[in-house]
Amino acid sequence: MAEPLPVPMLDPASGSSVDRLNRVFAALADPIRRDIVARLSAADATVGELAEPYEVSTQAVSKHLKVLEDAGLVSRSRDAQKRPCHLEAEVFDLMTKWIERYRRQAEERFSRLDAVLAAMDDENENEDQRGAAS
Amino acid sequence: MAEPLPVPMLDPASGSSVDRLNRVFAALADPIRRDIVARLSAADATVGELAEPYEVSTQAVSKHLKVLEDAGLVSRSRDAQKRPCHLEAEVFDLMTKWIERYRRQAEERFSRLDAVLAAMDDENENEDQRGAAS
DNA sequence: CACTTATGCAACCGAAAGGTTGACAACATT
DNA sequence: AATGTTGTCAACCTTTCGGTTGCATAAGTG
Structure with a gap:
């Protein structure tokens, strides 16, 4: 049930959508970078302005911005x-x-109702999804 | 313009929403983990089933699952x-x-039109957003 | 009870992340 | 030309990440 699905696949091809997502998610995994994004959503700003609130060096913020830039x-x-x-x-x-x-x-x-039905089916609801993802 | 905004702030408090977001974004920054999520969206699965398609050890996948679990x-x-x-x-x-x-x-x-107007305002559009994000 | 299946845990390793400091390029101002 | 401002680059350090291997644990099966 539920057609095969496009299936994403782990293609490490640099520049691929997968690679892009890697970078975007990774970029937003850092609180400073998320905060920078938040502030930039309000207005453009320079590196110095962005760096000011944090207790790290401007160079560190410069690096953060490079990460955000590489992530697009x-x-x-x-x-x-x-x-x-x-x-x-x-x-x-x-x-x-x-x-x-x-x-x-x-x-x-x-x-x-699949879930419910499957649950009533007891133990064998585990093997009906083999084609899964890629 | 544009009210102060709730303002998030970089509180590192473990268990905080910020901390939570850190973990969720970080968890999804890995292609294998994203793929696991994709597959789990189709159906529940065991560690072994999940590990099978990848060329890494089951233990590695077990670790990945721990990361996903910690991220909720x-x-x-x-x-x-x-x-x-x-x-x-x-x-x-x-x-x-x-x-x-x-x-x-x-x-x-x-x-x-803010953007346009601000741009015409030239240099002084940078200081109206100090309380930024939340 | 011995054996296989299914997972987790600990120790170890190389690579990447995030930070620091120090020098330096680019432009503006004097 | 000399100086100050703004930002980047390079080297270095420490911590985290993703992977490995080996052993332990838990639960069905012969």
Whole structure:
């Protein structure tokens, strides 16, 4: 039941959607970087401005921004010595799509009677899903 | 413009929402773990079943599952020696909320004339967002 | 009870993350 | 030209990560 599903696959190809997701999720796993994203959602800002609230060096923040940039979450332009950072919100779509896809499927499975029926079927509900993911 | 906003702050308190997000995002930063989540969205599965497709040891997968469990994405029950893994889809809400919040704000800012006006204001658009994010 | 199945735990390892400091490039100002 | 500002690069250190192997544990099966 429930067609085979497109099946994602672990292709490590650099530049692939998988690789992109790796970077985006990893980038947002750090609280400082998430906070930076949060602040950039309100307004563009320079490295110095962004670094100010935290108790780490500007270099550290510069590194964080590089991570965010490599993940495609932030872009930087130039204004004299300053390099204003801008949030690229489109990347959020990538994550949202991934999340929603599996959330929906899980909820679907949960709300359908399948779960209940399977539970009544007792022990053999474990082997009907072999084609799973990739 | 744009009220102060709840402001998140970098509280490292273990168990806090911030800490939770750290773990969830970090958990999903690994392609194998994302794939496991994908497969679990289709059906519960045991460690062995989950490990089979990958070229790593079962212990490695066991570790991955621990990470997912600590992040609250997966729960495990018992069935004889087997420990069926189940996807806890509610956690997705936490991420979705976080993402949508800032995505929306960024888009709002983009679509409103603020950006244009601020740009015309030239240099002084940088100091109106101090209380940032939450 | 011995044996196989299914998992977890501990120790170890190389690589990557996140931080620091110190030098340096680029531009503005004087 | 000299100086200050803004940001990056490079080297280094420590901690975490993802993987391995080997052994222990738990629970069905002969």
